[in-house]
């Protein structure tokens with residue numbers, strides 16, 4: 277009784293804005309980067325990369341050094357993050373399926389936040405070339421058109437640099453330094469412009485604001501100034517590249533690894549040009565991220581906003597004779613993940629410690645539960661994964677979970693623990709790597725008798741049941757113009 281009276285008097289005595297700041301839930305800034313592997317400074321993936329803004333965000337909160345995507349391509353990875361349902365439970369395994377055909381009624385993360393009092397808005401690529409308008413309160417450029425991309429400069433004629441190798445080649449695999457300004461380029465510049473405007477204004481409700489950066493997704497076209505720090509004659513291959521690396525990989529892995537892109541790019545003498553353009557595209561994405569972080573710094577919500585940044589999967593530039601994604605190796609499965617929690621968030625009142633690093637194997641499906649926990653929302657029973665809050669509190673907390681990365685069919689997947697990785701292909705081929713001593717997975721230990729017990733242990737961590745592949749969509753997914 278006494279306490280109630282005291283609290284009431286306290287509220288009367290306090291200025292209104294102070295009461296509001298205590299009762300407010302944290303805002304969420306949710307940043308996705310497309311096809312970004314570990315080539316950022318703080319993950320050490322390439323010695324020549326220039327990413328001051330990724331590094332600045334990582335230094336503000338916790339960097340996860342063993343974060344893995346739940347699926348090795350855009351559509352299943354993103355659909356899983358936003359639904360909380362992994363591919364082996366949903367049946368959504370590939371880019372050729374449509375999320376709403378596979379999961380017609382699933383409630384996505386922004387809608388869940390919206391239903392619990394948040395204003396959910398986004399811009400750019402969050403899902404696979406769609407917005408899914410009912411899931412958002414607002415979207416830029418135009419929610420009604422269900423196209424997440426603003427205008428983007430498109431050089432003509434195409435291809436600009438890499439000749440077409442054949443019908444098998446994705447039309448966007450190409451690179452060029454464009455003689456345009458950031459504003460003329462549009463694309464992510466317009467996305468970050470709109471996100472910045474939302475951050476700088478005041479809000480009545482807490483927001484869930486999603487920023488989808490499209491670079492370094494192909495085509496690797498960015499304004500020429502982003503190429504300047506990477507002179508072609510100085511370009512190095514990624515440190516994970518090793519000739520003849522596929523020799524100890526079983527047939528299913530060899531088939532997946534040796535795709536036609538890398539051979540074509542080497543035959544055309546463009547391997548270095550490709551690496552240069554990927555570094556330039558990352559440097560551009562970094563500058564766009566910087567615009568968002570600057571806007572947050574200038575925002576009235578600066579000290580009450582959780583920031584989460586993730587990439588949907590990695591990318592090979594020659595490692596394992598592969599160019600692209602879709603594999604279970606670390607080059608593709610490991611992703612940047614950083615989370616900054618301000619002091620006062622319901623689920624973690626002490627906030628994250630600046631410069632914290634976590635080595636536990638975590639997965640992007642964990643983000644749904646993590647965010648509902650941090651914001652004090654009820655957990656969604658259908659959302660899988662494990663809340664990362666114990667690790668955000670103490671990166672050395674016990675963590676008995678392994679991270680699963682699904683490939684594009686049932687029974688094909690990778691399992692990651694802190695020191696080991698296991699790959700299983702439909703049909704039974706297997707690989708085993710000691711990543712504590714072999715971070716680039718050069719030596720496959722699966723057939724070595726000394727590692728039999730480890731192989732059995734890693735097998736036991738895999739999912740037990742796989743939903744069949746849901747039917748592929750008849751309609752082709754529209755690509756951005």
Ligand SMILES: [Ca+2]
Nearest residue numbers: 310311350588
């Ligand atoms: Ca992607």
Ligand SMILES: [Ca+2]
Nearest residue numbers: 521524718719
């Ligand atoms: Ca090897």
